[in-house]
Amino acid sequence: MNPGDHNDLYELYVLGLLEEPERSRIEEDLRRNDPAAQARLRRALETNAILGTLAHDAAPSKQLRRRVLSIAEPERSRLPWNLTWIGLSACLLAGLIYTGTQRQSLQAELSAAQTQLESRNAALEFLRRPDTRLLKTGGQEPAQPVAKVFVNSGQGVLLVASNLPQLQAGRTYEMWVVPKAGGPRPMGLFKPAADGTAFHLHPGAVNLDEAAAVALSVEPEGGSPAPTTTPFLITPVAE
Amino acid sequence: MLFFPLLFASLDAEGERELATRLQRRDPQALAELYDKYGRIAFALILRIVRDQGIAEDLTQETFLRVWNRMAGFDAERGALGAWVLTVARNRAIDYLRSVDGRTRQNAIELSATETPAVFVDLEANLINGDRARQLKSAFEKLNEKQRMVIELAYFEGLSQTEMAERMKQPLGTVKTWVRTALQILRSELEQAVPV
Numbered sequence: 001m002n003p004g005d006h007n008d009l010y011e012l013y014v015l016g017l018l019e020e021p022e023r024s025r026i027e028e029d030l031r032r033n034d035p036a037a038q039a040r041l042r043r044a045l046e047t048n049a050i051l052g053t054l055a056h057d058a059a060p061s062k063q064l065r066r067r068v069l070s071i072a073e074p075e076r077s078r079l080p081w082n083l084t085w086i087g088l089s090a091c092l093l094a095g096l097i098y099t100g101t102q103r104q105s106l107q108a109e110l111s112a113a114q115t116q117l118e119s120r121n122a123a124l125e126f127l128r129r130p131d132t133r134l135l136k137t138g139g140q141e142p143a144q145p146v147a148k149v150f151v152n153s154g155q156g157v158l159l160v161a162s163n164l165p166q167l168q169a170g171r172t173y174e175m176w177v178v179p180k181a182g183g184p185r186p187m188g189l190f191k192p193a194a195d196g197t198a199f200h201l202h203p204g205a206v207n208l209d210e211a212a213a214v215a216l217s218v219e220p221e222g223g224s225p226a227p228t229t230t231p232f233l234i235t236p237v238a239e
Numbered sequence: 240m241l242f243f244p245l246l247f248a249s250l251d252a253e254g255e256r257e258l259a260t261r262l263q264r265r266d267p268q269a270l271a272e273l274y275d276k277y278g279r280i281a282f283a284l285i286l287r288i289v290r291d292q293g294i295a296e297d298l299t300q301e302t303f304l305r306v307w308n309r310m311a312g313f314d315a316e317r318g319a320l321g322a323w324v325l326t327v328a329r330n331r332a333i334d335y336l337r338s339v340d341g342r343t344r345q346n347a348i349e350l351s352a353t354e355t356p357a358v359f360v361d362l363e364a365n366l367i368n369g370d371r372a373r374q375l376k377s378a379f380e381k382l383n384e385k386q387r388m389v390i391e392l393a394y395f396e397g398l399s400q401t402e403m404a405e406r407m408k409q410p411l412g413t414v415k416t417w418v419r420t421a422l423q424i425l426r427s428e429l430e431q432a433v434p435v
Contacts, residue, residue, distance in 0.1 A: 007422075007426060008419055008422055008423070011422045011426070012418070012422070013353075014353050015393045015394060016333065016393070016397060016399075017393055017399060017400055017418065019399075019400075038358070041353075041358060042358060042359075042360070042361060042362060045322060045326060045353065045358065045359065045362070046322060046362050046363070046366060046371070046429075047375070047422075047425060047426065047429060048326060048329070048353075048394075049319075049321065049322035049323075049325045049326055049362075049366055049367060050366065050367060050371060050372045050375045050429075051375070051390070051394050052280070052284040052325040052326075052328070052329055052367070052394075053280065053284075053325075053367050053372050053376070054376065054379060054394075055280075055283045055284045055286070055287035055395070056283060056287060057279075057283055058279075058282060058283040058286045058287075058295075059279065059282075060278065060279065060282040060292075060295070060296055060299060061292075061296060063296075064278070064282065064296045064299060064300065065271075065274060065275075065278065067296070067300050068270070068274045068278065068299070068300050068303045069267065069270060069271055069274065071270065071300070071303060071304050071307050072265070072267035072270045072307065073267075111304060114301075114304055114308075115304070115308055118305065118308045118309075119308065122309075154357075156311075156312065187311075188311045189265065201311075202311050202312075203309065203311055203312030203356070203357070204311065204312040204313070204314065204356070204357050205314075205357055222264060222265065222266075223264055223265070
């Protein structure tokens, strides 16, 4: 098979046209992180993405922008002009505002549920992978924060913690991968459930050869580029 | 066929990196900028596939929700946001078509496997507005009618080659030849645009 045939297969795969047995062969190559397979996949994805630009121009409604931005609503501060507008219009538009609030609330609930479902699905997908392994954490004392950390060099880091102290308002937990040399790398923000448990997956490739530990710290809302409080639950990355 | 006009100002690689980093830090303003850059083109693509304004808007919102939730797995240094957003958009739309048509075929691949954020690295940062996009559009014009049709049926309708053969009332082998020839022509034009 010449290189052009290989490229054909990846293009067909990305388009959803490749059939067995070639499809399984490609998926196996990708699972093995074969560099040539990854390169061919990337090129096919490029072509695929560009094909999307062949669609006719079309304008979405202005409401769509607001709906999309509502995805980040819980992290967004309310705008002062919004309050002024509501104050001036309250009497006339009370009914509409009520309806709108209901709708926004449902939208936020839907977004939160979708977020949670996606997060759980990603974590399960991560745990199902045969090359995911479990690290041992140091904190074993009763009632002290404890964590199990799963790492997968190709897929990321999953932290399952319990007994985490509740956070003050405006604070969040941030996970870090501490390299053998250099500063900690941020691995995402999360907040524990009311019972102190947390389930946080940071997907993506991690260079475990250069990683010394996984740790947590308490940071201001929105996170920090480097820890601003003493890291804890430091879990060594050992073979 | 009319092509999607280039609506957005050029994004340099540094701008993409900065935007991706802010998205990973859950900056709501960054989500607004991402939508302003790619929302219209993602919507146009989805609309082309599902042909219903309301459903296209729902799926566009779902696209950005998925991107927002998966940003942590995106490589901000080497990743290509535009290509990823369009891939997620197309997959959402094709998944929708398959679900409503009952076309969850035995041979249909799980499209979400092709939208893992980590694979969108080392692609041209400004891919969808850059030279390669223009080159591919030009190449698409060079395809004959049948070749163009099979690419459109595959890309915009998510049809398998067997389904295309039935739709076009042509032998499966003929359809497969058209598909492969079309892909070869497109690839050849892209390789001329950017030597690999």
